[in-house]
Amino acid sequence: NAGVTQTPKFRVLKTGQSMTLLCAQDMNHEYMYWYRQDPGMGLRLIHYSVGEGTTAKGEVPDGYNVSRLKKQNFLLGLESAAPSQTSVYFCASIPSGGNEQFFGPGTRLTVL
Amino acid sequence: AQSVTQLGSHVSVSEGALVLLRCNYSSSVPPYLFWYVQYPNQGLQLLLKYTTGATLVKGINGFEAEFKKSETSFHLTKPSAHMSDAAEYFCAVSSGTYKYIFGTGTRLKVLA
Numbered sequence: 315n316a317g318v319t320q321t322p323k324f325r326v327l328k329t330g331q332s333m334t335l336l337c338a339q340d341m342n343h344e345y346m347y348w349y350r351q352d353p354g355m356g357l358r359l360i361h362y363s364v365g366e367g368t369t370a371k372g373e374v375p376d377g378y379n380v381s382r383l384k385k386q387n388f389l390l391g392l393e394s395a396a397p398s399q400t401s402v403y404f405c406a407s408i409p410s411g412g413n414e415q416f417f418g419p420g421t422r423l424t425v426l
Numbered sequence: 427a428q429s430v431t432q433l434g435s436h437v438s439v440s441e442g443a444l445v446l447l448r449c450n451y452s453s454s455v456p457p458y459l460f461w462y463v464q465y466p467n468q469g470l471q472l473l474l475k476y477t478t479g480a481t482l483v484k485g486i487n488g489f490e491a492e493f494k495k496s497e498t499s500f501h502l503t504k505p506s507a508h509m510s511d512a513a514e515y516f517c518a519v520s521s522g523t524y525k526y527i528f529g530t531g532t533r534l535k536v537l538a
Contacts, residue, residue, distance in 0.1 A: 318469075345524050347526075349528075354435065354530055354531075355530060356516060356528040356529055356530040356531050357470075357516065357528040358528075359525065359526070362524070362525070364524060372525075404469055404470070408524065413458055413475065413477060413520065413522070414460075414472050414475065415460075415462075415470075415472070415526065417462075417469035417470045417471065418469050419468060419469045420467075420468075420469055
C-alpha cells in the first residue's frame with residue numbers, strides 16, 4: 315500500500331493563479347481531511363469529507379474548495395491564490411470505525 | 427467546543443534526560459486524545475492515543491502519556507531522551523465526531 319499520497323510536493327504560484335492539490339489514499343478509508351500548517355499555529359482544518367460525494371467546512375475554509383468524486387481521492391482547489399495561502403498542506407484519512415489519522419507527506423505551496 | 431493547549435513551543439533536553447511535553451485540553455464530552463510526531467519535511471505519524479479504558483497509554487519509541495481527567499491533561503513523557511527524538515510533537519483532541527483539534531506543537535531539541 316502506498317498509504318496517503320499528495321501531488322504535487324512543491325508548487326510556486328503567482329497571486330491570482332489557480333491550482334488543485336490532489337490527495338489519494340489506497341486504504342479504502344471513509345474519512346478524508348485537508349489541513350494547513352503554519353508556524354506557531356499547528357494544523358488547522360480546511361475541509362473534510364465523511365464519504366464519497368460529501369464535503370464539509372472546517373475551521374479555515376475561505377478561499378478553498380474541495381471535491382470528493384471518488385472515495386480514494388480528495389481534491390483541494392484554490393481558485394485565486396493569495397499570499398496568505400502560502401503554507402504546507404496536509405491530507406489525512408481515517409477508516410470507518412477508526413480514529414487514527416493517516417497523514418500524507420505534505421505539499422509546500424508558496425504564493426508570490 | 428474543544429481546544430488544546432500545548433505549553434512550551436520549544437523544549438530542550440539533554441540526551442538521556444526525561445522528556446516531558448505538556449498538553450491540556452478542553453472538552454464538553456469525554457475526549458479522544460492523541461499525540462502525533464512530525465519529523466522534518468514529513469507528515470505526522472501517531473505516537474499514541476487514549477480513547478477509553480486504561481488512563482496510562484504506551485506508544486511507539488518508548489513514549490507514554492497519562493490521561494488525567496481532573497487536571498484535563500494528557501502529558502507526554504519518555505524516561506530517557508535519544509537524539510532521534512528531536513522532532514515536533516502535536517497533541518490533538520476529538521469528541522469522536524471525526525473532527526480533530528490540534529495544538530500548536532512543541533519542538534523538541536535533544537542536546538548531546
